[in-house]
Amino acid sequence: MQFHHHGYVSGEPRVLPAQGTGVDRPADLPDETDVLIVGSGPAGMLLAAQMSQFPDVRTRLIERRDGRLVLGQADGIQPRSVETFQAFGFAERIVAEAYNIGWMNFWGPDPENPGNIVRTSRTEDYGFKISEFPHLIVNQARVLDYFAEAAHHGPGRIVPDYGVEFLGLTVHDTGEYPVEVRVRCGGDDGEERTIRAKYVAGCDGARSGVREAIGRTHVGAMAAHAWGVMDVLVNTDFPDWRTKCAINAEAGNILHIPREGGYLSRMYIDLGEVADGDNRQVRHTPLEAVIQKANDILHPYTIDVKEVAWHSVYEVGHRVTDGFDDALDADRHPRVFLTGDACHTHSAKAGQGMNVSMQDGFNLGWKLGHVLTGRAPEELLSTYASERRPVAQQLIDFDREWSSLMARKPEEISDPQDLATYYLATAEFPSGFMTQYEPSMIVAGDAHQALAAGFPLGRRFKSAEVTRVGDGNAVHLGHHARADGRWRVYAFADRDAVGLASWADAVAPLFARYTPADGDVDAVFDVKAIYQQGFDEFEITDAPELFLPKVGPHALTDWEKVYAATPSAWCRTDIFDERELSRDGVVVVVRPDQYVAAILPLDAVDELGAFFAGNLLPTS
Template identity: 75%
Template sequence: MQFHHHGYVSGDPRVQPAAGTGIDRPRDLPDEVDVLIVGSGPAGMLLAAQLSQYPTVTTRIIERREGRLVLGQADGIQPRSVETFQAFGFAERIVAEAYNIAYMNFWGPDPEHPGNIIRTSRTDDYALKISEFPHLIVNQARVLDYFAEAAANGPARIAPDYGVEFTGLEVDADGVDVHVRHIAGARQGAVRTVRAKYVVGCDGARSGVRDAIGRTHVGDVSAHAWGVMDVVVNTDFPDWRTKCAINSTAGNILHIPREGGYLSRIYVDLGEVAPDDDHRVRQTPIDEIIRRAGEILHPYTLDVKEVAWHSVYEVGHRVTDGFDDVTPEGEGSPRVFLTGDACHTHSAKAGQGMNVSMQDGFNLGWKLGSVLTGRAPETLLATYAAERRPVAQELIDFDREWSSLMARKPGEISDPQELATYYLATAEFPSGFMTQYGPSQIVGGVRHQALADGFPVGKRFKSSPVVRVSDGNAVHLGHHAKADGRWRVYAFADAAGVELAAWAQLIAPTLQRFTPSDGDADAVFDVKAVYQQRFEDVDISGVPDLFLPRTGPLGLIDWEKVFAAAPSTWTATDIFEERGISRDGVVVVVRPDQYVAAVLPLAATAELATFFEGALLPAV
């Protein structure tokens, strides 16, 4: 972690100095804002944390609740989300309090005594096989707390305006009139209109923002119901602290241990729903859910000591017909956006809802910030819907298949290992690493992909250990990429470093063209060099100035942008080998949301300049 570059810091370095709108931030919701976020769920709070890095942008987030979420429904945290937490600065702390999924066990009927269940397989969890980040279980409320902390500690000092209800909106060419009602606090009962340049609906499956812009959910509800409960129990079931999929003659359970060592979440199969049920199944009492769970676990016993939360739901798979307010026949840029459950709903058993919602927010946040600060053209905002709607459809397709497999009866299962096989075979998708954005103004072509096979264009930048030349410490290259709205440019050197030096000299004017004259040299582009040699063999005094920028009001040299790839005492890996990087050198450009935007040879400085001219606006 870097600090002191603006002068000595004696307090918590995670609390950034207030700036812009964060200085003397008004307590009351103002009449005019740049961005109004409706809803403080995972997408909304991540969006607020991201926009807190843009202090010249006035951002407010309204929430109907009177305070923080106490009991969240979602709990599964996929590796891509933990990677995102790392970018926002709290991965280590949330990992420490979470439950880490190391295994998933599968249970089925005992062939000799079909009324009993036996363990049929034990599988390693997929997370650490494909990432350095774990697969976690932690209450959604705690995730929101951490993002709230990041938003409040950012320069813009963003905090939710609680007790404010969205009631409607009208869009015109210049902005949005948003109607709100204060339902708690000193202004309770007051009805107001807030003028916003942009509105983001993060207000859940019953989204008022979605309804206000005429968007509709497209999809259906399956004829199957599940009861879900968070419980503390005593039981003789031996895998109680291991994630399990349990199939029995009495039904199915997905069992997920929760954080804290004692709490567990149980999804209990309530069976097929009659066509004329009219949602009466949702009134199933908790005692009935517990009874069915006990039957499924036979011959093991289940003594429920406390129910922290429970619900009943029918599996639904829906995608909204548009993720912003621009119709297919419409012209101009979007003014209103939808994220999370407001634009995609599905079952909870694949552990995707909160995770995909957060990536919606991450995708949109830096784009709004870049447009509102004049870094990027307004056309950038159209890429949000273009990129995220296909992801939502892929999620629905995956969840429909996973839910169907989970709900099968024993007689419908020919291979007891099928569910375990599917769980492992599809690991990259639920982990959050399958997403690949297509070509656009912020995703280049794949003509040079062979120069860095391990960094597919359009997919998230997959980190690897390197050695920092200045001090010999082994670090993950991608872990330096914080959620600060900057583009990352990784320049992998040729063997002698001659081509890299020429690249640095030729590309510097292009980077300066998009960098504000009153900002740090790396305010927009965080440029790093990775040499092929051991760190001891890299003469840092001969490294081009581009990789040793002077930053902050004191003009201090940043020594942490130069790395070495060859194995050393502290790392056995070589990123050139790990990621298939050409030894002739290559440039990998990464977007502020950690997705690879371009792969180019060192000689292609003109092509790189053209790419940035399409993605960004010259600084004024």
């Protein structure tokens, strides 16, 4: 990581200097704020961490609870989420404490004794097959802790305002702070007051008050199937207790997921079809009955439950909200947004709820930051709903199929390997890597896609190893990017780098047009060069000035923007080959949320200018 560029740092470098609203941040909730986040779940906490990187924007987060979440319901962390953690600076630490899913085993009825279960297959988990990041299990509460730390350590110094309940809101047609939000502070008998905001993000869960206030509704239905779920400490003779398992038995089904810490595990236990007219009584199934059901399914193995950290009974629901913001027509820009469970709900067994919710927050955060700091026009905010609602619908469709496969009876299964086959065949979707945004003001057309076939437009930037020329170290190109609200521009050189030098000279005025005069030259665009030569075949000081910017109050040279692609003793791959990049050179533009926005040849400077003219505002 880079630090010292704004002066010597002797303490924790992850704690960035307070700026803007982070300096002397008011402890009490103000009457007016730019962004009000309602709810401190995964989407809300990521959104707060992102907004902390925009310290000139006043952001507050209110949460009805009195303090941090203790027992989180979600626990599955997909590789795309770990990639996101990398951008927020805590991937290494959370990986160290998490359970890494290396394998998934499948169990079914013993053909010779169907009342018993036997292992039918063992598959490698998909995590490292499609990403350098693992597939993890870790308590949602810990994920929120890390994002809370990132929000507090960011320049904006954002901390949640606990004990504040959302009561309702009204969106007015005029005024600098058009969203009037009613809240109650300090419990049921607390003070009611009004806060005015420019924008509100509803991150308040499946029973969202924000969703109700803007007149949006969930579309979908509950499936007539119930599941019990429990986090347990047990003694057992089941040999795969520390391996993720899908268990299909005559008595029902279990999805078994080991948890972090070496001892805790989560079990999703099939409670069967819900009778007509049940009126949700199945949700009152006693814990003892759920444990007995688990033992029935596991036969001939048993679990002796010593402690239950958390448990619940739920019916599978598949719902997506009819809109993700309050713009019911095209006559005005949205002011209120919905994220996470407030706009999509589904079963927990596909491990998608927390992951998709975090990407909602990531998508929305940088857009709010850009609009409120004057970098981008308000039209940008309309892309949140147009991009995220199709993703939610795809999730609902995937989860419906996965849940149906998990709930089958043995006699409904013709091939005992088909669940394992489906699990691996669909790996890219649950990993979070199938999201592909359509062309818009922030995703260019595909006229030049062939120049960088390995970086599909609208998909997240898939990193690869390169050699950092300044020190000869092999690093992942994408891992240098942080969730700091900046655009990334990767300039892959032509063979002799002559075209790259011409490009650098031509685009410098373009980037300066959108960069604040009082900011670092790379405050908006983080521009990097990747040469085809070996790192030891040229001098870094021969690179154009664009790739050696002077930053900070001392105008220090940033030596970490020039890379080489030729394999070396430490870097075994060539990114040009790995990502099918044109040897004539190509420019890959990546959004602040890590999605590929444009692909252009080196001589298409006018096209690059037109692209940014469509989504950014020049500085005054």
